[in-house]
Amino acid sequence: MELPKHFQDFITLTLSVIIEALPFVMLGMFFSMAVRVWLPHDWLLQHLPKQPFLRRALISLLGVLMPVCECGNVPLARGLLTKGLTPAESLTFLLAAPILNPVTIITTQQAFSDDNTVLVARILGGFLIANLIGWIYSSTQQDAMLRSEFIASCKERDDNSNRLIDALHFFKHETRTMMPALIIGAMVAGLIQVVVPRETILLLGNSPAWSVLVMVLLAFVVSICSSVDAFFALAFRGTFTSGSLVSFLTFGPMIDIKMLSLMHTTYRRTVLVQVSLLVVLLTALLGLVVNYVF
Known part of the structure; x- marks a missing residue:
């Protein structure tokens, strides 16, 4: 018996997100495992600038240096947190790196x-937004973010006497943490795309202001990896x-459905809600500046 078309679309869209992100x-x-097990604990602290703004900019x-899209940056950021980065600095990395x-x-x-x-607007806008949000959260209680x-x-496992065993332990732990989050995020993204037809979104995008909000919404829903989203936007x-x-190209790599699901393995829900609202406002402002100034 043939499955209903909407269910087929849901399965197809869900699998496409998983296959693209996996x-x-x-x-x-793998990067996270290497950082946790083989990077000396104080190495980052010794080599990063002490001045907070320069430090976050470099982070x-x-x-x-790491050609990994937003999906892979979450486990990497978790590894960097264990090596001395603050949650605000890790958040700066997560938002800017992809x-x-x-x-x-x-x-x-x-x-x-x-x-x-x-x-140029994507690169500069992404860099500035990530560092602004990192600066905002640098003044909050750091452990309360996690x-x-x-x-x-x-x-x-503070004892690194057997690094291979430690590496396998961390990889198993990250797999158990990341994979359910990825699958849930992909399913939600697939469901929303089935329930909310893309044609409905397109009809709202005729004005310079509304088009910005529509593309932010579309970036949140479609959950495309940053390495290929430019051709989708084209x-x-x-x-x-x-x-x-x-x-679209700035908001999507920072916050989309699968990214929120992955980030929730590390950050508290209240932090993610606040960050999401900030990213919406700042990326929308960036789009409006491009529309009305350039």
């Missing part, structure tokens, strides 16, 4: 090769404004 999640888990640029990823930069340049405004389960896991170029495309 390689990057696995790569991020946000780590994405240039946009400053060299693969993301190259694909954006290829997709919008005749319009440097989109590429889930108690993650804090407890950081205290496990399909809307004839219908939507440049500012709305910039908002």
